[in-house]
Amino acid sequence: MKKAGAEKKRARRSSAAVKTTAGRDPATDTPPRKQANKKDVFQLFAEKVRDHKDLVSRWAVLQETRVEYFRGKDFVTFLRNHSELKDILESDRHLEVEDIVNVLLSKNLLVRCDRVVKTVRPGKRKLSTWPAHLEIYPEQEFSDNDAFFAWTFVNKRPLWQTLLSLSWPVLTLAICLFPVYPHQAKLLILYSCAGVLLLIICLLLVRALIFGVSWTLLGKRIWIFPNILAEEATLRELFRFWPQKDEEEKPKLTARIFYATVAVLAILLLRHHAPDEAARARYQKRVSNIIDDVLEWDPRLALSGMMDSMQSEVNGTETDNNGSSSSSEKAAASPDYVEHEHEHEHEHEHEHEHEHDESTDDKDLSNDNI
Numbered sequence: 032m033k034k035a036g037a038e039k040k041r042a043r044r045s046s047a048a049v050k051t052t053a054g055r056d057p058a059t060d061t062p063p064r065k066q067a068n069k070k071d072v073f074q075l076f077a078e079k080v081r082d083h084k085d086l087v088s089r090w091a092v093l094q095e096t097r098v099e100y101f102r103g104k105d106f107v108t109f110l111r112n113h114s115e116l117k118d119i120l121e122s123d124r125h126l127e128v129e130d131i132v133n134v135l136l137s138k139n140l141l142v143r144c145d146r147v148v149k150t151v152r153p154g155k156r157k158l159s160t161w162p163a164h165l166e167i168y169p170e171q172e173f174s175d176n177d178a179f180f181a182w183t184f185v186n187k188r189p190l191w192q193t194l195l196s197l198s199w200p201v202l203t204l205a206i207c208l209f210p211v212y213p214h215q216a217k218l219l220i221l222y223s224c225a226g227v228l229l230l231i232i233c234l235l236l237v238r239a240l241i242f243g244v245s246w247t248l249l250g251k252r253i254w255i256f257p258n259i260l261a262e263e264a265t266l267r268e269l270f271r272f273w274p275q276k277d278e279e280e281k282p283k284l285t286a287r288i289f290y291a292t293v294a295v296l297a298i299l300l301l302r303h304h305a306p307d308e309a310a311r312a313r314y315q316k317r318v319s320n321i322i323d324d325v326l327e328w329d330p331r332l333a334l335s336g337m338m339d340s341m342q343s344e345v346n347g348t349e350t351d352n353n354g355s356s357s358s359s360e361k362a363a364a365s366p367d368y369v370e371h372e373h374e375h376e377h378e379h380e381h382e383h384e385h386e387h388d389e390s391t392d393d394k395d396l397s398n399d400n401i
Contacts, residue, residue, distance in 0.1 A: 100181035132173035
């Protein structure tokens with residue numbers, strides 16, 4: 032009886048094992064640990080799409096945080112042109128663009144945003160295409176009608192950014208050690224910084240001149256390097272040469288004529304009161320320039336100057352000591368010197384008495400006249 036009961040238990044266990052193995056799919060079934068380590072396909076899809084260069088995106092400020100965002104209509108066009116990226120989704124590759132974005136929103140890989148400034152500013156014809164400040168939209172659903180979507184995950188940092196972050200402490204230490212640099216290294220750093228500063232100033236002046244001429248003569252706003260002063264621009268957008276399409280209204284003819292007249296008068300006034308070469312040279316002599324001191328300074332000259340000053344001080348003290356000792360010796364040795372000094376004192380006393388007598392005589396004469 033015991034053997035029969037044991038055989039029945041074994042039969043039940045074997046049948047249960049067959050059922051479980053029959054229900055498994057060896058091609059798709061993975062152990063629980065491997066399933067936990069396997070990355071989400073939508074996460075891989077989001078990283079691939081974000082790193083793709085054909086998706087137009089910008090940087091903006093969302094609740095005091097810089098985020099990278101794109102427009103809904105641009106995302107639709109992007110997936111239509113690059114449908115092969117849907118293969119990353121495997122079984123969900125046949126989903127529509129709206130469904131894919133809604134899944135990304137539900138997984139907190141994206142967040143729908145809206146522009147902070149919703150009214151047209153004075154002087155513009157429409158709202159900005161790429162706003163610089165965003166806020167979270169209440170309804171987190173996909174839309175291609177003036178809708179913006181920002182990535183919420185941190186993108187992989189490139190190698191050059193890691194190396195750049197590690198170089199900042201070294202650069203800070205190098206700046207602190209600038210006073211102990213050799214003289215030639217100081218000159219090299221000085222000329223390099225001056226050259227970069229001159230390049231930036233010239234670039235700003237040229238772009239302002241081009242803007243002024245085009246605005247006055249053509250009535251168009253043309254800023255070369257339009258993002259050179261932008262705070263939220265990326266490195267790629269910073270060096271973009273040609274400006275975007277002008278979205279503001281065309282300036283009035285009266286305003287253009289007025290500002291052109293003011294500019295001509297200002298140039299003539301500055302030209303009339305500009306100093307000549309002689310005045311500039313005189314002013315340069317009176318003003319001490321620290322850059323000239325750095326350029327003309329030389330360690331050898333500094334050492335020689337210190338030695339000369341020390342030698343002159345030593346010679347001055349020696350001459351003072353010698354002069355005082357010689358005068359005292361002469362006074363002590365020759366009695367004629369003492370007598371001569373007494374004669375000078377008596378002469379001064381007689382002069383004072385003579386002046387006093389003359390003053391009293393003048394007073395008497397004045398009293399007699401009265």
